[in-house]
Amino acid sequence: MSTVRVVCQQLAPRLGETEHNRNLGARAINDAAMLGAQVVVLPELMQSGYVFKDRQEAFELSEALDGPTLSLWKSLAAELDIIIVGGFCERLDDGQVANSAALVEPEGRLTVYRKAHLWNREKLIFTPGTAPPPVVQTAVGRIAMVICYDLELPEWVRLPALAGAELLCAPVNWPDAPRPASERPGEIVRVQANAAVNRMFIAACDRHGEERGIDWVGGSVIVDADGYPQAGGNAHRHEQRLVADLPLAQARDKYISAHNHVHQDRRPGLYLPSP
Amino acid sequence: MSTVRVVCQQLAPRLGETEHNRNLGARAINDAAMLGAQVVVLPELMQSGYVFKDRQEAFELSEALDGPTLSLWKSLAAELDIIIVGGFCERLDDGQVANSAALVEPEGRLTVYRKAHLWNREKLIFTPGTAPPPVVQTAVGRIAMVICYDLELPEWVRLPALAGAELLCAPVNWPDAPRPASERPGEIVRVQANAAVNRMFIAACDRHGEERGIDWVGGSVIVDADGYPQAGGNAHRHEQRLVADLPLAQARDKYISAHNHVHQDRRPGLYLPSP
Numbered sequence: 001m002s003t004v005r006v007v008c009q010q011l012a013p014r015l016g017e018t019e020h021n022r023n024l025g026a027r028a029i030n031d032a033a034m035l036g037a038q039v040v041v042l043p044e045l046m047q048s049g050y051v052f053k054d055r056q057e058a059f060e061l062s063e064a065l066d067g068p069t070l071s072l073w074k075s076l077a078a079e080l081d082i083i084i085v086g087g088f089c090e091r092l093d094d095g096q097v098a099n100s101a102a103l104v105e106p107e108g109r110l111t112v113y114r115k116a117h118l119w120n121r122e123k124l125i126f127t128p129g130t131a132p133p134p135v136v137q138t139a140v141g142r143i144a145m146v147i148c149y150d151l152e153l154p155e156w157v158r159l160p161a162l163a164g165a166e167l168l169c170a171p172v173n174w175p176d177a178p179r180p181a182s183e184r185p186g187e188i189v190r191v192q193a194n195a196a197v198n199r200m201f202i203a204a205c206d207r208h209g210e211e212r213g214i215d216w217v218g219g220s221v222i223v224d225a226d227g228y229p230q231a232g233g234n235a236h237r238h239e240q241r242l243v244a245d246l247p248l249a250q251a252r253d254k255y256i257s258a259h260n261h262v263h264q265d266r267r268p269g270l271y272l273p274s275p
Numbered sequence: 276m277s278t279v280r281v282v283c284q285q286l287a288p289r290l291g292e293t294e295h296n297r298n299l300g301a302r303a304i305n306d307a308a309m310l311g312a313q314v315v316v317l318p319e320l321m322q323s324g325y326v327f328k329d330r331q332e333a334f335e336l337s338e339a340l341d342g343p344t345l346s347l348w349k350s351l352a353a354e355l356d357i358i359i360v361g362g363f364c365e366r367l368d369d370g371q372v373a374n375s376a377a378l379v380e381p382e383g384r385l386t387v388y389r390k391a392h393l394w395n396r397e398k399l400i401f402t403p404g405t406a407p408p409p410v411v412q413t414a415v416g417r418i419a420m421v422i423c424y425d426l427e428l429p430e431w432v433r434l435p436a437l438a439g440a441e442l443l444c445a446p447v448n449w450p451d452a453p454r455p456a457s458e459r460p461g462e463i464v465r466v467q468a469n470a471a472v473n474r475m476f477i478a479a480c481d482r483h484g485e486e487r488g489i490d491w492v493g494g495s496v497i498v499d500a501d502g503y504p505q506a507g508g509n510a511h512r513h514e515q516r517l518v519a520d521l522p523l524a525q526a527r528d529k530y531i532s533a534h535n536h537v538h539q540d541r542r543p544g545l546y547l548p549s550p
Contacts, residue, residue, distance in 0.1 A: 117540055120532040132545065152472050152537070154429035155546040162548045179503065184459075186471050186502050193468030196461050197427050227461050228454065257395040262427070265392055270407065271430040273437045273543075 003245035004140045006167065006201075007037035008232065010220040010240045012209025015049030016061055022047070022069050025086060026076060028241075033080035035243060038140045042086030043207035044148050044171040045099060051212040055097065055125045062091035065110065070102055077104045083138055085145055087171035090114065092127060099126045101145045101171050103136055111136050115147040116156065119175075133160040133168075141166045141248035148172040151190055151204070154197070161198035162263060166251035168194075170204040174217040176237075185219045185235050196227030199254050199262050201246050208237050225251050278520035279415045281442065281476075282312035283507065285495040285515045287484025290324030291336055297322070297344050300361060301351060303516075308355035310518060313415045317361030318482035319423050319446040320374065326486040330372065330400045337366035340385065345377055352379045358413055360420055360480075362446035365389065367402060374401045376420040376446050378411055386411050390422040391431065394450075408435040408443075416441045416523035423447040426465055426479070429472070436473035437538060441526035443469075445479040449492040451512075460494045460510050471502030474537050475526050478519075483512050500526050 009028035013021040025046055032040035044050070047069040052058040063069055073084045083105055090100035090112065099115040099122060114129025115122075133144040133156075144160035144167075151157060151170055160168060174187045188204075195202045206220045218237040222230050222244040231242035254261045284303035288296040300321055307315035319325070322344040327333040338344055348359045358380055365375035365387065374390040374397060389404025390397075408419040408431075419435035419442075426432060426445055435443060449462045463479075470477045481495045493512040497505050497519040506517035529536045 116542060116545060118534075120534045123534045130545065149535070149540075153541060154468075154472060155433075155541065155543070158430075159546065159548060179501075183503050186467070189464055189502060190468045190471060192461070193429075193465045196465060197429060226454075227464060228458050259393075259395045259398045260424070265424075266428060266430065267391060268430070270391065270405065271434065273434060 001247040001249055003247050004039060005037050005243065005245050006039045006041070006203050006222055007032040007035060008041045008203050008205040008220045008222060008242040010206055010208060010218060011043060011046065012207060012239065013043065013046050013049050015051055015211050018047060018061060021049070022072055026072060029076050029080065029082065029084055031241065033082045037082060039083045039085065039143070039167070039169070041169045041203045041205040042171060043205050044087035044173040045089055046086045046171065047088035049211055050173045051214050052125055058089055058097045058125050059091065059095055062089040062097045064091045065112065070104070070110065073102065073104045074108060074110065077106045078108060081106045083140065083143070085169040085171065087147060096127045097125065098129060099147060101147050103143060103145055105138055113145040115150060117149045117153055119149040135160050135163045135165045143167045143169060145169050148174065151194060154194060157194045158198065161200045165200055166248040167201045167203065167246065170202060172204050172206050174206050174219055176215045176217050184233065185217050187217055188219050188221050188233055191221055192223050192227040195223045195225060197262060199225040199256070200251050201225055201248060208239060276522040276524055278522050279314060280312050280518065280520050281314045281316070281478050281497055282307040282310060283316045283478050283480040283495045283497060283517040285481055285483060285493060286318060286321065287482060287514065288318065288321050288324050290326055290486050293322060293336060296324070297347055301347060304351050304355065304357065304359055306516065308357045312357060314358045314360065314418070314442070314444070316444045316478045316480040317446060318480050319362035319448040320364055321361045321446065322363035324486060325448045326489050327400055333364055333372045333400050334366065334370055337364040337372045339366045340387065345385065348377065348379045349383060349385065352381045353383060356381045358415065358418070360444040360446065362422060371402045372400065373404060374422060376422050378418060378420055380413055388420040390425060392424045392428055394424040410435050410438045410440045418442045418444060420444050423449065426469060429469060432469045433473065436475045440475055441523040442476045442478065442521065445477060447479050447481050449481050449494055451490045451492050459508065460492045462492055463494050463496050463508055466496055467498050467502040470498045470500060472537060474500040474529050474531070476500055476521050476523060483514060
């Protein structure tokens, strides 16, 4: 079965240093292409940094879809024949901003997803998305995006899976928090579960580099359709590059036993909470 | 915060030896009570064994709600002042059977849940349940039940959580399957994720003891509301007894940050798959 090379580049964007972040991202995209990556995933809000004081600060650092970061990603995708997924602070109308992810294809198509489930103070800053993750038929397979806390809502991850996504790319900024010393971070565990119950590959790209007192799990991971890590999967608070060759077509077969299909076994008529 | 002592008894029921299984279960319930358990969880189909040839064989081994196993559990619950959760092969009308779990309280109340998502050849044998897991207000907290493959459907686990369950007891028979040697079994990983995204405690009680060529993960686990194991959590293909003291009231607080409540953050209006 043919495989698709997917790379996660766990980097340290700097809050407000958009030019630095653009250069850092470009270097990472080039490095991934040198390794033969067909898909490269960058962290959430790679373009701007994360820990904004308020909406005004985020707005000043945001860019529109024809802004310099997305324009650069488009050029690099075409030049290097690589699919780029990364997070950016999207400028909306009326001073609003979204926590968005872009999927940029070599042919020039740009697909944007806006985070629908906002984490903590993001609720004071970003306008949440209202559209489910689009599933993009790319040259290498069907790819969708979600962002960070979206992964904690299994109903949300289900949607692109039901719509045929083979690879879910998730730019994340996982804030670090206490956990038992011997345990894999729970954020990674939830990625594993999301993958397995949908038989879908997931590439989650975290960040490192403290911002305004907040540090990060550094938990980038690429999991297969059974939910087991193929790369990463531990907390690593430094730069890291994950490389995995994924047989994406496996995600089209949802059977896990002679009689069990992970999607057809759903009984949605029973899943309505009692009022 | 006060805690509730929960014990999982990973045992080896024998197919068709209902008297043996009754005695084995009674011994395990007594042992748990001696340890001060307030809740004891036994495996799926503890009363009958699992690998039935066909529906007829299952029917012959099934029992009704006034049968000898449930009658014994009622006596033991009253005598030992303990809540018992365990799986049994339930006799229905017209030669039908259900893969069911009983929750028996010291006061004599019996609550039954019928597995709604059937695994593999179970589809040829059992009539699936159509009712969501009931949430029982017991003397020690709100308890619900699901059975084995039900845990692979996060929408299903969500229902008792939304209905206020603090502890989900899951009798399971997890068939063993290949996995990467260094990895925790995926069945346990999914239990962890289900717990964390709902901030609900889960006690999953697996079995051991080969039946007709099928062996088991032996992966019993008790996880906290953050999704981390408090007992068990590895494959152990022998008898084992897990003991955990759980602060169940923690499950009533669904906040995981100043602005995030794991249930109120859901956006069910967006969770409808496109047609």
